Amino acid sequence: MATVYVNDTPVDIGDEKLNCVQAAEKAGILIPHYCYHPALSVVASCRMCLVEVGDKKPDGTVAMQPKVVPGCQTPVKDGTVIITRSPKAKDAQERTLESLLLNHPLDCPVCDKAGECSLQDYSFGYGKAESRMNDEKKTPPNKPDIGANINLFTDRCIMCSRCVRFTREIAGTAELHITHRGDHAEIDVFPGDPLDNKLSTNVVDLCPVGALASKDFLYTQRVWNLKTVDSVCPGCSTGCSIHVDGNKGVVYRLRPRVNPKAQGHFMCDEGRLGYHYANSAERLREPIVRGPHGWSPVGHREAVQRTQTGFNEYSLRSITGVWGVLSPFMTVEEAYLLASWIRDFGKEARLVMGPVPVDGQDDHYPKDRRGNEIPGASKFTIRSEKCPNRKGVEAILEHFSGSVVSFDAFLAALQKGQVKAAILAGGYVPTGKGHWFPAEAVPHLDQVPFLVVHEIFKSPLSEKAHVVFPAASWAEKEGTYINHNGLAQAIHWISTPPGESRTDGQAYLDLLGRTGLMRAQQLRKEIGEKIPSLIQLSTGHLGSSGVLPGEVPPAQAPKQKIPVH
Amino acid sequence: MAIQTKDVIWVEPPKLGILDQLYLPAIAGGVVTALKHLIETTTGMGAEKTQQYPEEKPKLPPHYRGLHRLNRDEEGRVKCVACYMCSTACPAHCIDIVAAPSPWKDREKYPEVFVIDELRCIYCGMCEQACPVDAIELTSVFDLTGMSREQMIFNKEKLLSVFDETVKAGTDPVRTHSGKLGPASEPAESGLTGTSSAQS
Numbered sequence: 001m002a003t004v005y006v007n008d009t010p011v012d013i014g015d016e017k018l019n020c021v022q023a024a025e026k027a028g029i030l031i032p033h034y035c036y037h038p039a040l041s042v043v044a045s046c047r048m049c050l051v052e053v054g055d056k057k058p059d060g061t062v063a064m065q066p067k068v069v070p071g072c073q074t075p076v077k078d079g080t081v082i083i084t085r086s087p088k089a090k091d092a093q094e095r096t097l098e099s100l101l102l103n104h105p106l107d108c109p110v111c112d113k114a115g116e117c118s119l120q121d122y123s124f125g126y127g128k129a130e131s132r133m134n135d136e137k138k139t140p141p142n143k144p145d146i147g148a149n150i151n152l153f154t155d156r157c158i159m160c161s162r163c164v165r166f167t168r169e170i171a172g173t174a175e176l177h178i179t180h181r182g183d184h185a186e187i188d189v190f191p192g193d194p195l196d197n198k199l200s201t202n203v204v205d206l207c208p209v210g211a212l213a214s215k216d217f218l219y220t221q222r223v224w225n226l227k228t229v230d231s232v233c234p235g236c237s238t239g240c241s242i243h244v245d246g247n248k249g250v251v252y253r254l255r256p257r258v259n260p261k262a263q264g265h266f267m268c269d270e271g272r273l274g275y276h277y278a279n280s281a282e283r284l285r286e287p288i289v290r291g292p293h294g295w296s297p298v299g300h301r302e303a304v305q306r307t308q309t310g311f312n313e314y315s316l317r318s319i320t321g322v323w324g325v326l327s328p329f330m331t332v333e334e335a336y337l338l339a340s341w342i343r344d345f346g347k348e349a350r351l352v353m354g355p356v357p358v359d360g361q362d363d364h365y366p367k368d369r370r371g372n373e374i375p376g377a378s379k380f381t382i383r384s385e386k387c388p389n390r391k392g393v394e395a396i397l398e399h400f401s402g403s404v405v406s407f408d409a410f411l412a413a414l415q416k417g418q419v420k421a422a423i424l425a426g427g428y429v430p431t432g433k434g435h436w437f438p439a440e441a442v443p444h445l446d447q448v449p450f451l452v453v454h455e456i457f458k459s460p461l462s463e464k465a466h467v468v469f470p471a472a473s474w475a476e477k478e479g480t481y482i483n484h485n486g487l488a489q490a491i492h493w494i495s496t497p498p499g500e501s502r503t504d505g506q507a508y509l510d511l512l513g514r515t516g517l518m519r520a521q522q523l524r525k526e527i528g529e530k531i532p533s534l535i536q537l538s539t540g541h542l543g544s545s546g547v548l549p550g551e552v553p554p555a556q557a558p559k560q561k562i563p564v565h
Numbered sequence: 566m567a568i569q570t571k572d573v574i575w576v577e578p579p580k581l582g583i584l585d586q587l588y589l590p591a592i593a594g595g596v597v598t599a600l601k602h603l604i605e606t607t608t609g610m611g612a613e614k615t616q617q618y619p620e621e622k623p624k625l626p627p628h629y630r631g632l633h634r635l636n637r638d639e640e641g642r643v644k645c646v647a648c649y650m651c652s653t654a655c656p657a658h659c660i661d662i663v664a665a666p667s668p669w670k671d672r673e674k675y676p677e678v679f680v681i682d683e684l685r686c687i688y689c690g691m692c693e694q695a696c697p698v699d700a701i702e703l704t705s706v707f708d709l710t711g712m713s714r715e716q717m718i719f720n721k722e723k724l725l726s727v728f729d730e731t732v733k734a735g736t737d738p739v740r741t742h743s744g745k746l747g748p749a750s751e752p753a754e755s756g757l758t759g760t761s762s763a764q765s
Binding site for chain 2: 108109110218219220
């Protein structure tokens with residue numbers, strides 16, 4: 001057992017290999033830092049984490065080192081004493097900040113980082129009120145074309161080199177580098193080689209100041225107006241933990257949330273920028289039904305009633321003609337509710353898995369300088385399976401049908417005209433590569449006497465359906481996603497479904513005839529208790545980092561914690 | 566910090582004497598004042614007490630908080646940098662801004678849309694205090710009327726035209742002059758002056 005003393009607080013660090021910043025974090029004390037990041041190598045270049053360090057001898061005396069040392073580069077051992085706020089350490093932090101602010105423009109009013117900027121926070125907490133700088137500040141020109149998604153405000157940079165290390169160590173493509181020396185130093189790319197890798201926008205989160213800005217988010221909102229919820233990226237089966245930032249029902253940006261069980265510290269650009277469809281004005285806004293005189297919008301309740309009537313009628317005629325197609329974009333709760341409803345018609349009613357979108361191969365990072373994969377060195381993976389919850393929906397299907405029936409069975413039955421009443425749960429995120437339902441099978445849908453679909457946008461499928469429910473995007477749902485590794489994570493809503501629409505889960509709850517509002521936590525508990533393969537959901541809580549199969553789920557809801565990095 | 570009981574000083578009203586309790590001297594005093602005014606106005610001896618509004622407009626003090634305006638910089642462009650400080654400070658939530666990258670080389674951000682709902686505004690002046698670039702100010706224009714709610718919602722062009730009109734009329738010189746963007750790095754010159762060195 002190794003004990004470290006941080007400002008007189010003893011901390012047991014076990015046999016972990018930690019540096020001073022990490023050890024202090026364990027004691028709940030923040031050592032301010034810019035260049036240090038737990039996922040990147042240590043360079044100790046910003047000098048913000050200067051602290052006094054000493055040793056506690058076995059006889060109880062403490063021998064302090066005469067100089068302040070960078071906390072990020074100093075490993076701790078048994079008996080290490082760290083003092084973060086002694087006059088010497090305070091003085092060092094103050095002087096470091098003064099030096100960092102020498103050339104930093106005070107354009108916080110127009111800077112997108114203002115409000116979540118480490119330079120602002122540390123200046124307030126550890127800095128001086130005034131500057132002794134008499135000369136003009138240096139204002140090197142901005143580089144708006146440093147990357148397709150990234151803008152560099154060169155004069156705001158404090159040279160922590162986090163972004164440079166990220167492109168070298170995590171992305172591996174090493175586009176960014178530092179040119180010049182001393183106070184002429186700038187972040188730059190080689191001509192014709194912009195920062196365009198698939199992880200590039202992570203440098204915006206890594207940047208402790210407003211130097212690197214995301215073009216997607218630039219000037220759209222001030223950060224203090226945003227509300228944040230913890231959620232999961234629906235882009236691929238990696239299931240990156242994310243923060244969703246929104247305001248007044250509009251999603252403005254996604255940020256990665258640190259979760260070692262899911263993806264680590266980062267997320268890919270495709271996922272990060274893949275939220276725009278949720279804000280689209282083109283989305284279906286109310287349930288519509290096809291009557292003898294064409295389409296007409298109806299209320300949610302009437303759409304539910306029509307669906308119930310239609311399914312009741314056809315299930316009496318031919319129970320094998322009743323089909324439920326579950327999509328891998330559904331949450332576990334939605335899949336459970338819909339499968340229960342279909343199963344209520346009888347054992348012969350068919351439940352199948354919708355098509356699972358796959359795009360190419362799993363994409364592993366870091367790559368080498370030429371963009372080729374380095375085998376066996378994966379720090380981040382963009383998976384080819386472009387849906388968040390195949391495993392969760394499969395577990396539900398296995399429980400209700402014994403095995404997972406593939407979508408081909410549905411297509412075959414469709415061709416033979418055996419499908420009498422079908423509900424196609426959608427929620428498929430539009431990819432721009434054609435609709436998820438195979439185009440050659442669309443004409444066969446005319447033979448289906450009663451078709452219900454859940455779609456986000458108008459589609460060939462919604463044209464053929466008798467009842468169309470508008471599907472909610474993932475930003476509007478509560479529920480559970482289970483990623484490629486079996487990790488069950490909770491998603492939360494930031495906006496409400498557009499127009500008159502309700503969430504998919506609410507629609508299935510109403511179809512089942514259960515009263516009340518859809519509450520993910522209660523359903524999760526119910527699922528966990530009923531389905532042995534999903535026992536990890538049995539408390540209803542999943543914590544902030546999710547629960548792996550075999551782990552004991554937390555008994556209480558997680559406390560929201562603001563990350564330090 | 567909450568106010569402690571020991572910090573509170575109780576002030577008792579002065580005790581009334583017998584004359585005060587009769588109220589007669591006070592009534593007599595009132596009658597004398599009324600008579601004095603009557604004689605003054607009918608004979609034209611004293612100064613006139615009545616202002617002939619609306620023929621005559623009152624001259625309001627420069628710190629009066631009336632209709633807003635958006636100031637222009639030296640080149641006639643809107644001075645606002647769309648930092649949202651005013652809308653953040655606004656207790657009535659009457660300011661709506663949409664920011665965009667500026668079309669000018671020397672500026673990064675400007676307001677594409679800047680709307681103030683003058684009906685919702687409570688004229689507290691906090692937007693003016695919050696502004697880091699002295700772009701929004703309250704003027705002494707007090708007689709604000711409109712035929713509909715829409716007319717009372719002032720957009721950027723309307724607010725800039727208020728600037729042009731008030732500067733032309735000379736009623737409202739630019740009040741503050743704390744410098745260009747980045748005043749936090751400069752020492753403050755003096756307090757509010759109001760009149761001289763306008764538009765510096």
